[in-house]
Amino acid sequence: MRKNYINGLWIDAVSGNTRPLFNPATGDKIVDLPFGDVVDYQLAIDSAINAWDNWQSKSPYYRAEILKNTARIIREKIEIIAKEMVMESGKPLVEAKAEIGVAANLFEWFAEEGKRCYGRTIPSFRTNKRMSVIYQPLGVVGAITAWNFPAYNPARCWAAILASGCTLVARSSEHTPLTAMHIMSALQEAGIPEGVANFVHGDAPSAGNIFLEHPKVRKISFTGSTEVGKILMNGASLNNTRLALEMGGNAPAIICKDMDPVYAAKESVKGKFRNAGQVCIAPQRFFIHQSVFQYFIDAAIIEIRNIKVGNGLDEATQMGPLIHERHRESVLQFIEKAKSEGAKIHCGGEKLEGKGFFMSPCLMEANKNHHFQKSEVFGPVMIVTPYETDEEAMAMANDVPFGLAAYVMTENLNKAIYFSEKLEAGIIGVNEWLPQATEAPFGGWKESGIGFESGSEGLLEYMDKKLISIGNL
Secondary structure: OOOEEEOOEEEOOOOOOEEEEEOOOOOOEEEEEEOEOHHHHHHHHHHHHHHHHHHHOOOHHHHHHHHHHHHHHHHHOHHHHHHHHHHHHOOOHHHHHHHHHHHHHHHHHHHHHHHHOOOEEEOOOOOOOEEEEEEEEOOEEEEEOOOOOOOHHHHHHHHHHHHHOOEEEEEOOOOOHHHHHHHHHHHHHHOOOOOOEEEOOEOHHHHHHHHHHOOOEEEEEEEOOHHHHHHHHHHHHHOOOEEEEEOOOOEEEEEOOOOOHHHHHHHHHHHHHHHHHOOOOOEEEEEEEOOOHHHHHHHHHHHHHOOOEOOOOOOOOOEOOOOOHHHHHHHHHHHHHHHHOOOEEEEOOOEOOOOOOOEOOEEEEOOOOOHHHHOOOOOOEEEEEEEOOHHHHHHHHHOOOEEOEEEEEOOOHHHHHHHHHHOOOOEEEEOOOOOOOOOOOEOOEEOOEEOOEOHHHHHHOOEEEEEEEEOOO
């Protein structure tokens, strides 16, 4: 199973190349895996093309049975998958199990949603004319997913792609391929026909380039950085390739003066340091009313210092390592840049010595003039800034090019509505830090993305609308 999956077979890379996979908690090698290139992606695309006509012609009820069986198999193997996810991603075991459960839910939900992809009839001005709109699958879709959620990210797009009647060529992150291989294995065990779902563990630029250049790849689903997303946008003009992009974030969180600051701090710390802050929708910039600002900081310091950092396989661990050494260094450099601009470090922000890519969770105080706040840190750094008026908080919150998620904590209904409608983001959490759901759309504004995943919107991302007009009746 620890190979590429093309046309129903687990195979080595054509070149014979391999690449080691490392455990971020120990720095030790887990395994050597086949590592493909453009030749492997071409084989996978050819297989998906050959399988598409048969797959798209199947009943959505047929496709649903395979996807529901996939969900069942994933749930049955949750212990095995979770352990390997922890080994390759570093996240705590409890988070890994929860994520795998959501991945299974996504396959089950899209299995059912595929049955509800209704069209519509349109009344005509002309009595001798009939019009209807139907939805049909696009064709072959290339999916490139990120390392921070090794099960959720693939499941979110793979399930929708397959439920829509499209065929799939998938590439997961080279840092977390084992979880994706488990999900592909579950699809195989569930009876997915040969060529319908393909997986290549290989070079990222090769995947992006061939997906853009191949005229039969109708769409690319991408989860990753804004920089890479923009490269894909530039290249998509070659074949008018459609894109679904979930890119960077820099989520603001506004803590209003009517909130209990101790409670708000405790909940904010939970939301911020999940998966060591390596979450696209994680709150990063906390804007706290000045009347409760110091109370919030005092409570947050206590909570942060009590976070147990360690190997995710240890049940006591609350925060694992960062994904690799380069990423840890980028977060530490972010902290140094912030300090050079005058930011105040209340606690943490230090490299932890020993094996693995660990650092201490950081609480940093900034002001509205600090330019570093406009950058996404994507790590365990919580930035707090006081504000005086709601208008000031809103202006600071929206003053970034990103718009994936935003948060507000308040007991006041008027403020909840004001902030939720004025914040420039595709996802708003009011008094919660997990605003996404399998059945709800997930997507960003501004430079945070194009299109939506999950919910009924996620299915329609991979379907074309067609008007059928019959005249002269």
